[in-house]
Amino acid sequence: MMAQAPVEEEDCPELIPIEDQDQQEAGGKGEVEPGHSLKIPVTIITGYLGAGKTTLLNYILTEQHSKRIAVILNEFGEGSALEKSLAISQGGELYEEWLELRNGCLCCSVKDNGLKAIENLMQKKGKFDYILLETTGLADPGAVASMFWVDAELGSDIYLDGIVSVVDAKYGQQHLTEEKPDDLINEATRQVALADLIIINKTDLISQEELYKIRTTVRSINGLAKILETQRSRVDLAEVLDLHAFDSLSGKSLQKKLQHVQTTHRHLDKSIVTVTFEIVGNTTEENLNEFIQNLLWERSVKDKTGNPMEVIRLKGLVSIKDRSHQVIVQGVHELYDLEETMVNWKEDDERTNRLVLIGRNLDKDILKEVFIATMTEKQENS
Ligand SMILES: Nc1nc2c(ncn2[C@@H]2O[C@H](COP(=O)(O)OP(=O)(O)OP(=O)(O)O)[C@@H](O)[C@H]2O)c(=O)[nH]1
Numbered sequence: 001m002m003a004q005a006p007v008e009e010e011d012c013p014e015l016i017p018i019e020d021q022d023q024q025e026a027g028g029k030g031e032v033e034p035g036h037s038l039k040i041p042v043t044i045i046t047g048y049l050g051a052g053k054t055t056l057l058n059y060i061l062t063e064q065h066s067k068r069i070a071v072i073l074n075e076f077g078e079g080s081a082l083e084k085s086l087a088i089s090q091g092g093e094l095y096e097e098w099l100e101l102r103n104g105c106l107c108c109s110v111k112d113n114g115l116k117a118i119e120n121l122m123q124k125k126g127k128f129d130y131i132l133l134e135t136t137g138l139a140d141p142g143a144v145a146s147m148f149w150v151d152a153e154l155g156s157d158i159y160l161d162g163i164v165s166v167v168d169a170k171y172g173q174q175h176l177t178e179e180k181p182d183d184l185i186n187e188a189t190r191q192v193a194l195a196d197l198i199i200i201n202k203t204d205l206i207s208q209e210e211l212y213k214i215r216t217t218v219r220s221i222n223g224l225a226k227i228l229e230t231q232r233s234r235v236d237l238a239e240v241l242d243l244h245a246f247d248s249l250s251g252k253s254l255q256k257k258l259q260h261v262q263t264t265h266r267h268l269d270k271s272i273v274t275v276t277f278e279i280v281g282n283t284t285e286e287n288l289n290e291f292i293q294n295l296l297w298e299r300s301v302k303d304k305t306g307n308p309m310e311v312i313r314l315k316g317l318v319s320i321k322d323r324s325h326q327v328i329v330q331g332v333h334e335l336y337d338l339e340e341t342m343v344n345w346k347e348d349d350e351r352t353n354r355l356v357l358i359g360r361n362l363d364k365d366i367l368k369e370v371f372i373a374t375m376t377e378k379q380e381n382s
């Protein structure tokens with residue numbers, strides 16, 4: 001599975017074992033559940049060709065001195081290249097090591113091998129504190145994300161922290177509106193739709209008006225992600241790292257965010273949009289699973305003209321009957337996950353379900369109806 005390039009041992013400093021205790025106390029802020037901090041976050045950095053992904057990586061590596069970061073340049077989907085370059089920063093130093101991954105199929109076979117390769121590397125070199133993964137400009141980050149989004153029960157040492165999407169301020173508009181054959185969603189749009197954080201980079205190259213335009217386009221696709229504007233991908237690292245976008249730790253912040261989701265009405269039926277709704281009451285785990293599976297797996301939920309709704313990303317906080325805590329719902333492509341948050345419903349709280357869906361052919365009214373129907377149907381039965 002794993003092959004090393006000839007130049008290795010002499011050039012590469014060995015990683016020093018982490019002083020677990022100190023590290024956790026320094027970085028943990030006490031809000032991390034036990035066990036969780038032992039896992040290593042992976043941030044996926046995506047964005048169209050030349051948008052500024054590598055610039056962002058380099059910026060993070062030079063700014064960040066307290067963490068040992070492994071950088072993975074992911075060439076999935078680029079020809080038949082099986083080798084992945086891996087650079088590890090230790091106090092700013094960079095060195096390279098080649099990993100060979102079999103990546104015949106993007107979604108499935110890479111999944112295990114990719115993780116295994118990183119885990120092997122950790123065994124050999126000691127643990128990293130953080131993993132940054134740059135996808136190619138044409139990658140579908142959803143496929144890459146599913147590779148890392150594995151259940152805690154599977155015992156992986158790694159967890160998906162967030163998806164960061166870099167948008168080229170100058171050419172982004174063009175990339176995002178490009179039409180693909182066969183009604184496919186273009187890569188740039190998919191990358192924006194899936195992002196937890198969007199960085200509009202190269203703002204030095206455009207006017208205020210153009211900036212407004214690209215920001216509006218980005219926002220209309222993804223109404224949930226935070227948007228930053230940068231030159232040379234210079235960002236506040238706290239905005240990029242440790243987002244916990246995929247786990248229950250984001251429960252509190254998501255609650256706030258969900259109240260400020262921006263949704264736009266667009267007439268182009270092919271466009272990717274963000275839809276959000278809130279329904280008062282309780283659902284059950286069974287109902288909720290059914291609702292999500294109908295959307296993501298069966299594709300049986302249709303819009304007014306009979307087109308199946310296509311969901312790229314799904315997020316929500318829901319109230320499940322007889323559960324004291326709010327439950328977070330996460331979906332990327334066909335993968336989804338329900339997880340109890342640490343936020344509990346107070347006695348006099350009104351129990352509600354707030355969902356955000358990003359995708360195409362999404363009709364809010366129909367979605368609401370379907371959600372409500374599933375709730376009441378089962379209530380009658382029980
Ligand atoms: N003018 C300007 N140029 C930038 C900025 N950020 C990055 N660049 C330049 O844009 C080019 C592409 O940047 P990269 O960071 O390599 O972009 P990338 O997304 O990693 O590109 P690929 O991996 O090839 O898809 C480089 O020449 C950068 O120096 C910026 O804010 N303004």
Ligand SMILES: [Zn+2]
Pocket residue numbers: 053054055134
């Ligand atoms: Zn790059």
